[in-house]
Amino acid sequence: MQSKLSDIELIEQTLAGNQAAYADLVKRHQRFVFTLAMRFCKSREDAEEVAQDCFIKAYRSLASFQGQAKFSTWLYSIVYTTAMTFLRKKRVDTDSIDDENTYIQLENQSSGLNNNMAEKRSRSYYLNQAIGRLLPDDAAIITLFYMGEQSLEEIGQTLGIDPNTVKVKLFRARQRLKEKLEKSLKDEVKELI
Amino acid sequence: MNTIEERLWSYIDGTCGEEERKAIDMLIANDEAYRAKFEELLSFDQELIKMEADEPSMGFTYNVMETIRAEHASQPLKSAINKNIIKGLGIFFIAVISIMLILMLSTLHITPARFTVHLPDSVKLPDLKNLLSGKVLSVFLFVDMILALVFVDAWVRRRKAKHALKS
Numbered sequence: 001m002q003s004k005l006s007d008i009e010l011i012e013q014t015l016a017g018n019q020a021a022y023a024d025l026v027k028r029h030q031r032f033v034f035t036l037a038m039r040f041c042k043s044r045e046d047a048e049e050v051a052q053d054c055f056i057k058a059y060r061s062l063a064s065f066q067g068q069a070k071f072s073t074w075l076y077s078i079v080y081t082t083a084m085t086f087l088r089k090k091r092v093d094t095d096s097i098d099d100e101n102t103y104i105q106l107e108n109q110s111s112g113l114n115n116n117m118a119e120k121r122s123r124s125y126y127l128n129q130a131i132g133r134l135l136p137d138d139a140a141i142i143t144l145f146y147m148g149e150q151s152l153e154e155i156g157q158t159l160g161i162d163p164n165t166v167k168v169k170l171f172r173a174r175q176r177l178k179e180k181l182e183k184s185l186k187d188e189v190k191e192l193i
Numbered sequence: 194m195n196t197i198e199e200r201l202w203s204y205i206d207g208t209c210g211e212e213e214r215k216a217i218d219m220l221i222a223n224d225e226a227y228r229a230k231f232e233e234l235l236s237f238d239q240e241l242i243k244m245e246a247d248e249p250s251m252g253f254t255y256n257v258m259e260t261i262r263a264e265h266a267s268q269p270l271k272s273a274i275n276k277n278i279i280k281g282l283g284i285f286f287i288a289v290i291s292i293m294l295i296l297m298l299s300t301l302h303i304t305p306a307r308f309t310v311h312l313p314d315s316v317k318l319p320d321l322k323n324l325l326s327g328k329v330l331s332v333f334l335f336v337d338m339i340l341a342l343v344f345v346d347a348w349v350r351r352r353k354a355k356h357a358l359k360s
Contacts (some may be wrong), residue, residue, distance in 0.1 A: 034249040055257045077267045
C-alpha cells in the first residue's frame with residue numbers, strides 16, 4: 001500500500017534517516033520514471049537499469065532538492081540527463097558492432113514481432129508502437145505532457161529549454177506521432193487484406 | 194500561430210489567449226472543415242490522455258533500496274562520521290586546555306625582574322634526569338624509528354599504487 005504523505009513529507013522523512021519513506025517515494029514514481037526511460041532506451045532491461053540509476057542518483061542528491069519545483073519535475077530532469085548519457089554511451093558501444101551482429105539482432109526482433117501477432121492489437125497498442133518509433137525527444141515530450149501531467153513550463157525545466165520551444169516541439173511531436181500511427185494502421189489493414 | 198492544426202492544438206491544450214479562444218469557438222461553430230479537424234484532433238488528444246504507464250519488474254523498488262543500502266554499508270568511515278561530533282570534541286578539548294592554562298597561570302608567581310617562575314609549594318615537577326635516563330631514551334627513539342619506517346612504507350606503497358593506476 002502506498003503512503004498518503006506528500007512527496008515533500010516523504011523527502012523530509014528520508015533526509016531524517018527513514019529509508020522506508022524513500023521506498024514509498026520510489027513506489028509512487030517508478031511507473032512513470034520507467035515509462036519515460038522506455039522512451040529513450042526502447043528495451044525493458046535498459047529502461048529498468050536507467051530508471052534504477054535515476055532513483056539512486058535522486059537519493060544521493062536529495063538534500064540538494066530545494067523544493068522550489070515539484071519533486072516529479074526534478075526527478076524527470078534526472079531521468080532525462082541519465083537517459084541521454086545512457087544513449088550516448090550506447091551509441092559509442094554499438095558503433096563497434098559489426099553488420100553481421102546487427103543483422104542477427106534485426107532478424108530476432110522481427111521474429112519477436114511475429115510472435116506478438118497473436119496479441120490483441122488495439123488502437124492503444126499501435127499508439128505505443130508509434131511512440132516507440134518516434135525520436136527520443138519527441139516521445140519524451142509527449143509522455144511528459146500526457147502521462148506526467150507536466151505543464152509546458154515544467155517540461156521546459158526538465159529538458160532545459162524555453163516553454164515556447166516546448167510548445168513548438170510538442171506540436172511537431174504530435175504531428176509525427178499521428179503520421180506514424182496512421183501509417184501503422186494502414187499497414188495493418190494491408191496485412192489483413 | 195500559422196496553420197489550422199497549430200491553432201487548434203493551442204485551443205485544445207488551453208494555451209491560447211482569450212481572444213484567440215473566442216475566435217476558434219466561432220470557427221468551430223460555423224466552419225465545417227474546422228469542426229471536422231477539431232474533432233479529429235480532440236479524439237487523438239483523448240487517446241493520448243488514456244495512455245497507460247508501463248510497469249517495471251516486481252522487484253524494482255527492492256532493487257533500488259538494496260543498492261542504496263549496499264552503498265550505505267560500503268561508505269568509507271571518513272564520510273560516515275558526523276563532522277559536528279568532531280567539531281564538538283575539538284571545542285571541548287580547547288575549552289578544557291584553556292581552563293587548565295588559566296588555572297595554572299593564576300597559581301604561578303612570576304617575578305618580572307629576573308624572569309623566574311615560582312611554582313606553588315604543592316606543585317612538584319618530576320625529576321627530568323631520571324626520566325631521560327639512557328634506557329628510557331633508547332626505547333623512546335626505537336619506537337620512533339619503527340613508527341617512522343611504518344609511515345614511510347605506507348607512503349611509498351600509496352605512491353606506487355597511484356602510479357600503477359595512472360599507467
